[in-house]
Amino acid sequence: MGIHSLLSLSVVLLSCVSPSETGPTPRVSFSLGSPGRLVTRFSSPDVSNTTTLLLSHDGDLLYVGARDAVLALDVSNEDAITLRSKLDWSPSEKDLEQCSMKGKKMSDCPNFIRVLQFLNSSHVYACGTFAFSPRCTYINSETLTMSLKPDEGRGRCPYDPYQRNTAIIVDGELYTGTVADYRGNRPVISRHLSEGRRVDLKLDDTLGWLEDPTFISSSFVPDEEKIYFFFSEVGREYDFIDKFIVSRVSQICMSDVGGQRTLQRRWTTFAKAQLLCQADNELPYNVIQDIDTLAPAEGAPADDTLFYGIFTSQWSVNSGRSAVCSFRLSDIKSVFSGNYKVLNRDTLQWSTRVQEKVANPGECGLHNASDNALRFVKENFLADDSVRPVGRTLTMVSAEHTYSHLSVQRVQAVNQRDYTVLFLLTESGYLHKAVLLQAGAHIVEEVQVFVQPQPVKSLKLSTAQGVIYVGTSEGVVRVPTANCSAYWTCPQCVLARDPFCGWDPNSRACVRVSNSKSSLVQDVDRGNVEEACSSVSLTHRARFSPNKLSAGELVSVSLNEVVRLQCPPSSRLSRQQWERPNSRLSSELYLHLEDGSLSFVATPTTLGHYLCLSTENGFQQTVAIYHVRQKSSNTAQSQPSSHPVTQAGARPGPRSKLSEGTSEESELGRTEPTQSSRDAQTPTPQQDRDPALWTQESGLRGTKLWEEGPLMSARGPSYLKELVVVSVLLLLCVSLLITVLLYTFRQRCRSRTAPQAGTPPRGRRTSMEQEALRGPCASKRNGKTPHSAQAGVLVSNGALTGSNGHLPNTPI
Numbered sequence: 001m002g003i004h005s006l007l008s009l010s011v012v013l014l015s016c017v018s019p020s021e022t023g024p025t026p027r028v029s030f031s032l033g034s035p036g037r038l039v040t041r042f043s044s045p046d047v048s049n050t051t052t053l054l055l056s057h058d059g060d061l062l063y064v065g066a067r068d069a070v071l072a073l074d075v076s077n078e079d080a081i082t083l084r085s086k087l088d089w090s091p092s093e094k095d096l097e098q099c100s101m102k103g104k105k106m107s108d109c110p111n112f113i114r115v116l117q118f119l120n121s122s123h124v125y126a127c128g129t130f131a132f133s134p135r136c137t138y139i140n141s142e143t144l145t146m147s148l149k150p151d152e153g154r155g156r157c158p159y160d161p162y163q164r165n166t167a168i169i170v171d172g173e174l175y176t177g178t179v180a181d182y183r184g185n186r187p188v189i190s191r192h193l194s195e196g197r198r199v200d201l202k203l204d205d206t207l208g209w210l211e212d213p214t215f216i217s218s219s220f221v222p223d224e225e226k227i228y229f230f231f232s233e234v235g236r237e238y239d240f241i242d243k244f245i246v247s248r249v250s251q252i253c254m255s256d257v258g259g260q261r262t263l264q265r266r267w268t269t270f271a272k273a274q275l276l277c278q279a280d281n282e283l284p285y286n287v288i289q290d291i292d293t294l295a296p297a298e299g300a301p302a303d304d305t306l307f308y309g310i311f312t313s314q315w316s317v318n319s320g321r322s323a324v325c326s327f328r329l330s331d332i333k334s335v336f337s338g339n340y341k342v343l344n345r346d347t348l349q350w351s352t353r354v355q356e357k358v359a360n361p362g363e364c365g366l367h368n369a370s371d372n373a374l375r376f377v378k379e380n381f382l383a384d385d386s387v388r389p390v391g392r393t394l395t396m397v398s399a400e401h402t403y404s405h406l407s408v409q410r411v412q413a414v415n416q417r418d419y420t421v422l423f424l425l426t427e428s429g430y431l432h433k434a435v436l437l438q439a440g441a442h443i444v445e446e447v448q449v450f451v452q453p454q455p456v457k458s459l460k461l462s463t464a465q466g467v468i469y470v471g472t473s474e475g476v477v478r479v480p481t482a483n484c485s486a487y488w489t490c491p492q493c494v495l496a497r498d499p500f501c502g503w504d505p506n507s508r509a510c511v512r513v514s515n516s517k518s519s520l521v522q523d524v525d526r527g528n529v530e531e532a533c534s535s536v537s538l539t540h541r542a543r544f545s546p547n548k549l550s551a552g553e554l555v556s557v558s559l560n561e562v563v564r565l566q567c568p569p570s571s572r573l574s575r576q577q578w579e580r581p582n583s584r585l586s587s588e589l590y591l592h593l594e595d596g597s598l599s600f601v602a603t604p605t606t607l608g609h610y611l612c613l614s615t616e617n618g619f620q621q622t623v624a625i626y627h628v629r630q631k632s633s634n635t636a637q638s639q640p641s642s643h644p645v646t647q648a649g650a651r652p653g654p655r656s657k658l659s660e661g662t663s664e665e666s667e668l669g670r671t672e673p674t675q676s677s678r679d680a681q682t683p684t685p686q687q688d689r690d691p692a693l694w695t696q697e698s699g700l701r702g703t704k705l706w707e708e709g710p711l712m713s714a715r716g717p718s719y720l721k722e723l724v725v726v727s728v729l730l731l732l733c734v735s736l737l738i739t740v741l742l743y744t745f746r747q748r749c750r751s752r753t754a755p756q757a758g759t760p761p762r763g764r765r766t767s768m769e770q771e772a773l774r775g776p777c778a779s780k781r782n783g784k785t786p787h788s789a790q791a792g793v794l795v796s797n798g799a800l801t802g803s804n805g806h807l808p809n810t811p812i
């Protein structure tokens with residue numbers, strides 16, 4: 001009785017204490033085709049589903065597994081990706097007929113290439129789904145021609161093009177994780193293309209070594225001579241929760257040739273362990289989505305190899321969230337060399353082994369072992385301990401973005417220190433570049449790479465070329481890992497905290513870091529502009545010096561006209577604030593709009609100069625200067641009367657929402673902008689090239705803005721609101737508790753088969769669960785946002801609403 005309800009109770013309670021932060025916000029955003037982040041695309045009308053990518057060793061050719069074709073793309077040219085050759089490989093009419101007769105959708109019957117690996121220096125090995133009857137073939141990598149007749153692809157490639165699989169060729173042998181039957185319920189990890197005394201091997205399937213897995217990835221670690229497989233599966237050891245998904249790492253030794261009698265032609269070195277991506281007192285992010293290997297730094301031992309993975313949760317309280325965890329090879333190794341669980345055949349319960357240890361499961365070189373020892377390793381394949389993430393914490397959590405794929409790279413910055421950079425692909429089509437810092441992840445930028453959601457996609461990073469490829473159903477997109485010249489000033493370059501970039505004081509440009517240039521400045525860790533840019537001609541000038549005032553943009557208005565001054569945010573992490581020389585902006589007369597612009601009625605007292613200041617990471621700079629002046633009467637006549645509102649600014653109506661900086665704020669600790677930053681800040685055409693401007697134009701579609709409700713726009717402290725929010729939350733949590741308890745009770749009465757707290761990773765949640773569990777947590781996050789400067793810069797999709805409709809004290 002107890003465990004079930006206890007578990008659901010803890011799910012509810014945890015949901016109420018689940019982290020309220022939304023995770024890091026991308027500092028700037030580039031929509032598809034933005035001039036600051038140009039992407040190169042390859043697409044062709046007769047090519048589709050270009051989702052399996054393989055990069056040649058020199059990085060000049062990209063092999064692509066597509067629908068009914070394998071392509072070789074020439075990627076050596078910076079400006080364009082061109083098709084070098086194409087190999088058509090499609091099922092015959094008869095195959096297609098049979099496929100659709102078996103009840104498959106015609107659109108799923110083509111040959112989707114799912115395995116593409118270098119076999120040797122002259123050949124590529126490819127496998128495709130081939131009308132639900134997988135085939136493999138040898139392709140000459142120079143001529144892109146098939147050299148031998150196709151092999152059977154069973155156990156090497158999935159039947160269903162939507163089923164995930166993994167494959168890797170090491171020393172001419174193919175190691176795969178896939179399902180090996182038409183229905184998709186015989187998963188297998190196997191080795192193919194072995195020759196001589198080495199035989200093809202597969203999993204023994206009598207004891208349930210795998211439980212309905214979804215294969216994610218495989219990685220070869222040369223020093224260990226082992227292949228590691230990553231997948232999620234049903235965690236049978238958690239028998240008190242139905243269908244609890246766990247993420248796993250499993251290993252096999254390359255030297256394995258199977259047993260002599262026991263485990264003949266079966267792995268003798270297979271072992272698996274749970275990968276735990278979980279923070280204290282929180283539900284685990286239990287479903288692995290992708291994982292990438294970060295080889296150790298030069299000179300470091302192989303044990304320091306890290307695996308960075310994206311995890312999501314099967315529980316709806318964490319739906320839409322994703323987490324990144326990293327695991328160290330040494331931790332994986334020590335879990336595999338520890339104790340193992342055993343299955344009690346009578347009760348079907350797993351427990352820690354109590355019997356004597358006859359052999360070491362997972363140990364390489366057991367092919368000569370006794371039958372007794374092999375029987376022992378056959379039964380002991382699930383490690384007792386779980387692999388915990390590095391530092392026992394999550395590397396990064398995002399409440400707003402569901403990440404599906406990642407690539408990881410080590411980058412040496414200007415200070416000669418190594419930084420880990422993650423490229424994370426969101427389901428909504430943005431590529432996030434995150435640098436991992438002591439204080440947490442900082443998302444330098446996001447670049448949109450596709451618009452329509454993509455069911456199958458992949459990511460391939462070329463560190464040598466400094467580009468990343470994204471393969472989707474619509475084509476292949478190439479994005480440089482950085483475009484430093486998108487930052488025009490030293491402060492911009494430093495605030496970006498991009499380890500790929502540094503400011504070159506000589507050429508006065510933000511440039512890519514290379515070994516030859518050592519005079520660059522940058523501060524990835526702190527983004528401290530004052531220090532980093534101090535050597536860079538920092539000229540102090542009085543803010544309201546006469547010559548500066550004349551530099552402001554002239555805004556001519558007639559009296560009693562409503563004036564609106566624009567101030568586009570310089571980044572999503574900046575805060576805007578308006579000022580007038582020698583005067584306060586009282587809330588009686590001035591309205592701070594959500595997009596950062598300032599609105600007021602032109603009267604003799606409101607004429608004059610206005611400054612918009614932007615503060616980011618403690619650095620303040622002037623973003624815009626306006627001089628509001630009364631029109632001379634003759635020009636006023638010619639003004640059409642149907643436009644009573646004067647809008648001023650570089651761009652009309654940016655649709656961003658900013659936390660309002662109150663004009664009464666202290667001026668202490670303010671820094672003067674550098675000369676160079678000023679140059680770019682006067683609203684000239686150059687400002688249109690500021691990355692943050694594209695942020696506004698476009699980048700906002702990906703963010704979920706509905707969460708920031710009207711609470712966001714509340715200015716100043718309003719404890720009444722807080723009280724209401726807390727009360728409502730409390731009420732919600734209490735009613736939720738009751739609901740779930742009732743629900744649990746009902747479920748228990750009904751049957752034990754329905755999943756209690758969970759659903760399979762790709763399964764549908766019941767809407768009730770979703771509603772019940774998501775509600776309070778979303779609103780809790782709302783309640784918090786007004787206090788968080790960072791969340792305050794989140795940008796809104798919505799049009800201006802609420803208080804913006806009318807102006808206070810409008811004399812009309």
Ligand SMILES: *[C@@H]1O[C@H](CO)[C@@H](O)[C@H](O)[C@H]1NC(C)=O
Pocket residue numbers: 035036037038039480483484485486689
């Ligand atoms: C980099 O940014 C500069 C300045 O915005 C732009 O002109 C250039 O096209 C960009 N290059 C790429 C490859 O995105």
Ligand SMILES: *[C@@H]1O[C@H](CO)[C@@H](O)[C@H](O)[C@H]1NC(C)=O
Pocket residue numbers: 119120121122123138147
């Ligand atoms: C690569 O493998 C293919 C297929 O087994 C074989 O025909 C070819 O000769 C091999 N090439 C080299 C360079 O070994």
Ligand SMILES: *[C@@H]1O[C@H](CO)[C@@H](O)[C@H](O)[C@H]1NC(C)=O
Pocket residue numbers: 368
């Ligand atoms: C172990 O295997 C090797 C071949 O791998 C064989 O030569 C040797 O005789 C075997 N040793 C025993 C004790 O069976």
Ligand SMILES: *[C@@H]1O[C@H](CO)[C@@H](O)[C@H](O)[C@H]1NC(C)=O
Pocket residue numbers: 048049051112161162455456473474
């Ligand atoms: C192939 O691409 C089409 C769109 O071009 C998409 O609808 C379909 O889901 C894709 N199929 C697979 C298996 O990727």
